[in-house]
Amino acid sequence: MSMMASYQRLGALTTLWSPVRGESLAVVRIAFGAIGLLSAVRLVARGWVDTLLVAPAVHLRYPGLEWVPVPPERGIHLLVGVVAVSALGVMVGCWYRVAIVSFWLAFTWLELIEATVYLNHYWFMTLAGALMVFLPMASTWSVDARRHGDRSVPLGAVWLVRFQVGIVYCFAGLAKLHGDWLAHGLPLGLWLPGRSHLPFVGALLQEQ
Numbered sequence: 312m313s314m315m316a317s318y319q320r321l322g323a324l325t326t327l328w329s330p331v332r333g334e335s336l337a338v339v340r341i342a343f344g345a346i347g348l349l350s351a352v353r354l355v356a357r358g359w360v361d362t363l364l365v366a367p368a369v370h371l372r373y374p375g376l377e378w379v380p381v382p383p384e385r386g387i388h389l390l391v392g393v394v395a396v397s398a399l400g401v402m403v404g405c406w407y408r409v410a411i412v413s414f415w416l417a418f419t420w421l422e423l424i425e426a427t428v429y430l431n432h433y434w435f436m437t438l439a440g441a442l443m444v445f446l447p448m449a450s451t452w453s454v455d456a457r458r459h460g461d462r463s464v465p466l467g468a469v470w471l472v473r474f475q476v477g478i479v480y481c482f483a484g485l486a487k488l489h490g491d492w493l494a495h496g497l498p499l500g501l502w503l504p505g506r507s508h509l510p511f512v513g514a515l516l517q518e519q
Contacts, residue, residue: 327465327470328466330464331464331469332451332464333448333452334451334452335469335472336446336450336468336469336472337452338452339472340407340443340448340453341452343401343402343439343440343443344398344400344403346398347395347397347402348395348398348399348402351391351394351398355391363425364424365388370424371425371427372425379424380424381424382424387421390417394414396413397413403454404448404452404454404456406455407449407453408444411440414440415440418436418440419437435479438475439472439476442471442475446464446468446472447465450462496519500519503516
């Protein structure tokens with residue numbers, strides 16, 4: 312029986328290493344890079360780099376991470392620039408490994424110097440970015456693939472990304488198991504009416 316279990320485990324591991332096409336990982340890479348780029352542009356366009364990251368005289372830090380240095384003003388602007396440029400590199404898959412490592416370091420550094428700007432999707436970007444450092448996300452539909460040729464990817468790499476996204480939906484669902492969400496639809500009941508000026512869907516957003 313134990314030998315049969317061993318064969319089953321070996322078969323599962325072999326399956327995870329089975330080569331598959333890499334388009335699904337490429338789609339995730341492109342979307343991830345685009346979101347990272349838009350996040351950096353949004354920070355600059357709305358003046359949040361100065362108001363949220365540069366202006367505070369005292370930064371609220373995460374417990375145990377107070378050692379992360381707060382760069383001077385130019386350093387913070389430089390980090391935002393690195394996020395934007397490296398996110399573009401991730402999106403198009405150009406020097407992908409350098410781009411994703413640079414993005415993760417700059418993005419995480421910005422996130423850790425000011426706890427008041429925490430958003431759960433920023434934390435997801437940090438976790439997903441760390442995972443993408445080690446995965447062959449640029450195996451196809453990328454500048455690197457055009458230079459070196461398309462490559463297959465291990466099936467396990469695809470499932471790792473699925474697992475990470477699945478965790479987000481699992482905990483998001485658990486977090487909504489309370490009366491405010493289930494009975495009163497909060498906070499969407501407060502947010503959506505504020506978008507009632509939008510064309511076509513505005514009237515619907517005012518419905519209870």
